[in-house]
Amino acid sequence: MTRAEVLLIGGRAGVGKTTVGWEVSARLRAATVAHCVLEGDYMGQAHPAPEGDPQRVALGERNLTAIWSNYAELGYRRLIYTNTVSVLAENTAMFQRAMGADVRIVRVLLTASDDTAGVRLRGRELGSELEQELLGSARKARLLDERAPEDTLRVATDGRSVPDIAGEVAAATGWLPPPDARRA
Template sequence: MDQAEALLIGGRAGVGKTTVGWEVSAMLRAAAVRHCVIEGDYLGQAHPAPEGDPRRSGITERNLTAVWSNYTELGYRRLIYTNTVSVLPETAGMFQRALGQDVRLVRVLLTASDTTTEVRLTSREVGSELETELSSSYRKARLLDEHAPRDTVRVATDGRSVVDIAKDVVAATGWL
């Protein structure tokens, strides 16, 4: 397999992207499927934002390109990538430049109700950023719902186990 494939797991804050990504990885490991995992949120964590890159998209792409290069040198061709807006159409160019023009993108949008998300974020955010995370989560949920491409697989997370959610996500990839 020479073509790169990327599973993009997107969704609002508190929907379970990272947790589901790791469970998908566990399922793939159990089936001996070669893959790597990148938590996209970490690729742009720089303060202040680099000059000329206020949204940190440039530094994110540079870091993705560098990390992916290391993985491909070792023979990896499948990527699990978690990031809130990774499923949006405007990210396709970044993945094509970083992983190759013929990359196969599988977009999965995890969804959860406002109530579920509020409960999850309230238990997770123990510092000073709860209100910021809540308002951003509400805003991003609407943005993702309106702008995710039609071929995006939507997976509801309310009241479901991580294992069941991950099974739906893995099924979307065809990797098992």
């Protein structure tokens, strides 16, 4: 395989993007499927934001391009990328520039109710930004619901186990051999 492929796992804060991404990675590792994992939220974290990049978009793309270049040089062709808004159509060009114009993109939008996301965030956000995270999570949930492209697989996470969710997400990639082939 020479064509790059990326699994974009998006969703509101508290939906389980990072946890599901790592569980998908565990399944791929168990099946000896070569891949890389990037937490996209960290690609543009710099304060203050670079001059002319108030939303850290350009810095995030530069970092993605540099890191992917290193992975690709070593022969990797599959990437799991977790980031709140990564699934939106306007981000397609960033992945094409970073990974190649013919990159295969699989979009998965994890969803959760306000109650579920709130419980998860309250367990995670122990510092001063809980209220900001709760408000931002609800706002991003609405934005993602309205603007995720039609080819985006929506996966509800309420009341489900991480392995169950990851199984559905991993199946969407086609990266795992069929169950019969794994037993052979």
